[in-house]
Amino acid sequence: MSLSVQNLSFSYGERPVLEGISFSLEKGEFLSVLGPNGVGKSTLFRCILGLLTGYQGCILSGGEDMRSLSRREMSRRIAYIPQINRPSFGYSVLDTVLMGTTRQLSVFAQPQRAQVRQAMEALDRVGAAHLAERDFTRLSGGEQQLVLVARAIAQQAGILVMDEPTSALDYGNQLRILGLVRELAAEGYGVLLSTHNPQHALTFASRILALADGRVAALGRPEEVLTQALVHRLYGVNAAFAETQGGRMLVPLMD
Amino acid sequence: MSQTIQPRGGKTAGARRARACLTALCGLLAALFLASFVLGRYDVPLSQVARILLSRLLPLERTWAPNMEAAVISIRLPRIALACLVGCCLSLAGTAYQSVFQNPMAAPDILGASSGACFGAALAILLGFPRGGITGMAFAFSLLTVALVYVIGVRTRGSRVVSILLAGVMVSSLFSAGTSFIKLVADPSNQLPAITYWLMGSLSGTRLADVGFALIPMAIGAAPLLLLRWRINILTLGDEEAATLGVNTGALRLVVILCATFLTAASVAVSGMIGWVGLVIPHLSRKLVGNDCRYLLPASMLMGAGFLLLVDDISRNLLTTEIPIGILTAFIGAPFFIYLMTRRGNVL
Numbered sequence: 001m002s003l004s005v006q007n008l009s010f011s012y013g014e015r016p017v018l019e020g021i022s023f024s025l026e027k028g029e030f031l032s033v034l035g036p037n038g039v040g041k042s043t044l045f046r047c048i049l050g051l052l053t054g055y056q057g058c059i060l061s062g063g064e065d066m067r068s069l070s071r072r073e074m075s076r077r078i079a080y081i082p083q084i085n086r087p088s089f090g091y092s093v094l095d096t097v098l099m100g101t102t103r104q105l106s107v108f109a110q111p112q113r114a115q116v117r118q119a120m121e122a123l124d125r126v127g128a129a130h131l132a133e134r135d136f137t138r139l140s141g142g143e144q145q146l147v148l149v150a151r152a153i154a155q156q157a158g159i160l161v162m163d164e165p166t167s168a169l170d171y172g173n174q175l176r177i178l179g180l181v182r183e184l185a186a187e188g189y190g191v192l193l194s195t196h197n198p199q200h201a202l203t204f205a206s207r208i209l210a211l212a213d214g215r216v217a218a219l220g221r222p223e224e225v226l227t228q229a230l231v232h233r234l235y236g237v238n239a240a241f242a243e244t245q246g247g248r249m250l251v252p253l254m255d
Numbered sequence: 256m257s258q259t260i261q262p263r264g265g266k267t268a269g270a271r272r273a274r275a276c277l278t279a280l281c282g283l284l285a286a287l288f289l290a291s292f293v294l295g296r297y298d299v300p301l302s303q304v305a306r307i308l309l310s311r312l313l314p315l316e317r318t319w320a321p322n323m324e325a326a327v328i329s330i331r332l333p334r335i336a337l338a339c340l341v342g343c344c345l346s347l348a349g350t351a352y353q354s355v356f357q358n359p360m361a362a363p364d365i366l367g368a369s370s371g372a373c374f375g376a377a378l379a380i381l382l383g384f385p386r387g388g389i390t391g392m393a394f395a396f397s398l399l400t401v402a403l404v405y406v407i408g409v410r411t412r413g414s415r416v417v418s419i420l421l422a423g424v425m426v427s428s429l430f431s432a433g434t435s436f437i438k439l440v441a442d443p444s445n446q447l448p449a450i451t452y453w454l455m456g457s458l459s460g461t462r463l464a465d466v467g468f469a470l471i472p473m474a475i476g477a478a479p480l481l482l483l484r485w486r487i488n489i490l491t492l493g494d495e496e497a498a499t500l501g502v503n504t505g506a507l508r509l510v511v512i513l514c515a516t517f518l519t520a521a522s523v524a525v526s527g528m529i530g531w532v533g534l535v536i537p538h539l540s541r542k543l544v545g546n547d548c549r550y551l552l553p554a555s556m557l558m559g560a561g562f563l564l565l566v567d568d569i570s571r572n573l574l575t576t577e578i579p580i581g582i583l584t585a586f587i588g589a590p591f592f593i594y595l596m597t598r599r600g601n602v603l
Contacts, residue, residue: 046495049498050498051495051499072503074499074501076501082495082496087491088357088358088491089353089491089541089546090546091488091546091547092267092545094267095488095547099488099489100500102485102489102500102502103501107483107486108482110484110485133267133269
């Protein structure tokens with residue numbers, strides 16, 4: 001199931017946030033969205049997730065306008081992996097992942113054995129099956145993020161949308177989550193992920209969408225579009241590239 | 256696949272524990288229910304209580320005095336049944352409000368549902384409405400206050416938990432002032448005592464007809480909540496996250512708030528304002544079975560029923576004059592609320 005954003009514009013009142021955004025996301029692709037704070041990455045994601053509908057242009061999933069789909073149908077196509085936050089009430093990890101299977105259930109139904117199996121398989125996929133009985137709120141940040149990825153897997157949607165999933169994680173967990181997401185893309189998920197760290201996009205993503213001033217500043221393969229000029233335009237930082245045995249590294253040049 | 260892949264019977268240890276708790280609560284409530292018939296000025300032994308109750312279902316030989324039957328069936332049964340129903344509904348409503356507002360401090364009294372219902376009832380009494388009109392007004396104003404609190408809370412900047420609580424305090428005091436004004440202008444010979452009875456909250460003088468009267472709106476409020484209990488879990492994640500999981504959050508939230516308000520209004524309409532049950536019991540239930548509404552809702556119903564029954568037993572037996580139950584629940588509830596607010600590591 002592909003996702004296609006066509007000429008998307010959005011404004012909060014008089015203030016335009018996004019103007020003429022177009023791109024598409026295919027199965028197996030890891031598209032990383034870059035841009036400075038306040039450029040509209042979250043607004044773009046909220047439009048794609050159907051949480052904001054007052055936009056111009058259209059967002060197509062499998063050729064159908066997202067605005068014409070029910071919540072349930074949307075959740076069959078796109079799964080959202082939020083940043084870890086502090087939930088009001090704690091549930092067990094298994095129950096948290098089970099919530100991802102809700103779209104399969106009729107309104108009055110409760111998860112059955114089949115859903116429990118899917119949830120456990122999803123936990124197993126992210127290597128967190130041993131956490132199933134734990135209280136979600138008592139996990140470390142890295143573990144919580146893994147569980148939220150498992151919830152999205154249990155949702156069985158073709159596209160994963162992640163809004164800065166690594167911002168609350170330590171260095172090691174950032175890399176492990178992004179590595180996992182890259183594997184999921186290789187397994188056939190279409191991944192749309194925003195990040196504050198261009199190095200992450202360079203190392204893990206298959207394509208980059210760079211936003212500046214509400215417009216697309218660059219769209220393409222990381223090694224082609226992520227240039228010194230683009231880094232300067234997005235972040236006002238002078239940087240150089242270094243080729244290392246771990247791949248291409250972005251090195252900031254501080255005065 | 257590793258051993259953890261299939262929790263036994265598809266249930267985690269937490270779920271098995273919750274089920275065991277529910278079974279135990281059922282047993283405790285049944286025991287308390289029977290024991291409550293024995294308590295009272297007129298002595299009826301437990302064996303006779305059981306026989307009198309069974310005689311309603313089975314043809315049994317009358318081995319008891321007519322006075323005993325009158326005490327058990329006409330006086331104690333309605334009151335015991337109503338205590339259970341009201342406790343069950345108030346704590347179910349509190350649990351539902353907490354989930355919908357993602358706020359562990361939400362409760363029928365905190366959100367103004369109770370004071371709104373009291374205002375509506377007082378107004379209806381002042382205007383000389385019949386009984387159905389009083390319940391209807393209690394319900395309408397209950398709904399109005401919750402809607403007001405919600406709208407104000409959402410529009411206020413800052414932490415939503417705190418702003419909804421503050422909005423609840425403000426709207427409640429507004430309606431309390433309204434109620435006081437009504438008391439001021441009410442006829443002191445008949446209207447004022449009726450209004451005062453509501454505000455104190457009491458189950459005394461309950462007739463079997465009252466129980467039947469309360470049962471229908473309570474069932475209407477409780478059934479959808481129980482049916483929706485898995486989805487109510489999802490609402491606690493917040494609107495946006497819940498929506499991306501395929502839940503129609505707007506409609507679900509509305510249904511849950513309506514049902515919880517219905518339960519509150521129905522309870523207040525028959526028993527007056529009995530505070531704190533809807534806050535204390537949901538919290539104790541969460542401690543016991545966790546936050547999963549699949550177990551939490553039934554647990555808070557059972558615990559609420561048992562709690563109010565116990566408090567009512569105290570209220571009618573502790574002193575020679577009856578203590579209005581609303582006063583007793585406040586004595587228990589207010590300190591508990593302070594404990595919740597000051598407990599270390601509490602999220603507020």
